[in-house]
Amino acid sequence: MSDFSEVYRYYTLAKKAEWQVRDLPWDELPPIPESKGSPDKVARRRDIWRSGITQQLQADELAVQMAAQLFALAPHPEAKLYYTTLVQDESRHTEAWLKLTAMVGGTAERDPYLDQLCKMTLEADTLEEKVFQMQVFFERLIIPKFRMIARSSRGTILEDMCNRLAIDDGIHHGSGMAYERVLLQNASKKTKDKLIKAGNRLLPVFVQHELWRPRERAWIGSAMRSADVARLRRELENGIRMAASLGLDVSEVQVPRLAA
Numbered sequence: 001m002s003d004f005s006e007v008y009r010y011y012t013l014a015k016k017a018e019w020q021v022r023d024l025p026w027d028e029l030p031p032i033p034e035s036k037g038s039p040d041k042v043a044r045r046r047d048i049w050r051s052g053i054t055q056q057l058q059a060d061e062l063a064v065q066m067a068a069q070l071f072a073l074a075p076h077p078e079a080k081l082y083y084t085t086l087v088q089d090e091s092r093h094t095e096a097w098l099k100l101t102a103m104v105g106g107t108a109e110r111d112p113y114l115d116q117l118c119k120m121t122l123e124a125d126t127l128e129e130k131v132f133q134m135q136v137f138f139e140r141l142i143i144p145k146f147r148m149i150a151r152s153s154r155g156t157i158l159e160d161m162c163n164r165l166a167i168d169d170g171i172h173h174g175s176g177m178a179y180e181r182v183l184l185q186n187a188s189k190k191t192k193d194k195l196i197k198a199g200n201r202l203l204p205v206f207v208q209h210e211l212w213r214p215r216e217r218a219w220i221g222s223a224m225r226s227a228d229v230a231r232l233r234r235e236l237e238n239g240i241r242m243a244a245s246l247g248l249d250v251s252e253v254q255v256p257r258l259a260a
């Protein structure tokens with residue numbers, strides 16, 4: 001059995017899970033929850049949803065670029081085949097977010113740290129670093145966020161989308177774990193050390209991204225900061241566990257200090 005059979009299995013899984021933007025309930029459901037109350041309150045709620053949608057649109061736009069790069073760089077046929085589905089998934093996600101964004105009145109503020117994280121991944125030296133950062137780390141961490149948004153937006157197009165994206169990103173993460181495992185089996189100590197060093201450069205920016213709040217949600221940010229910090233701590237521990245399970249020496253990982 002080839003080492004890449006698991007990566008190939010994710011290709012077949014991705015094909016089975018494939019959906020189309022036209023499958024979403026565009027004409028049946030409201031885009032986001034409809035709130036009641038004064039016009040001011042309704043407008044403020046709408047701004048909050050709009051800024052959340054903008055973050056997801058931004059993340060998927062960047063994911064298209066990273067997926068295209070992985071597709072271009074992956075030398076193994078099974079991985080290249082799998083990446084054709086990743087590129088399609090991420091551009092389909094972006095297409096759906098763009099449609100939803102138009103329905104809620106356009107985009108809000110961009111998260112500058114997310115742009116910076118993507119740039120770091122695109123400029124990383126090795127395929128091992130890129131697969132780790134995008135698929136092992138980012139795509140794992142986004143799944144609970146989709147579940148959280150879906151729970152608070154029942155009966156909307158947004159809920160339907162988040163449920164689909166949680167499944168898709170589960171496949172993206174699983175395939176990345178499978179590919180990274182094979183890549184690291186054959187990687188030199190130097191490559192593995194570089195991966196940890198790149199992780200140490202990435203983590204502080206990741207923390208800033210996680211704790212960043214746009215103007216529309218600044219007031220929520222301060223109220224929920226301690227819950228956010230606790231969640232972030234768990235996420236970072238989780239990331240380190242995944243790295244260790246891939247056979248990396250995580251003793252050199254520097255976890256950023258998080259003030260509650």
Ligand SMILES: [Fe+2]
Pocket residue numbers: 060063089090093165
């Ligand atoms: Fe995506």
Ligand SMILES: [Fe+2]
Pocket residue numbers: 063090139168169172
């Ligand atoms: Fe993804």
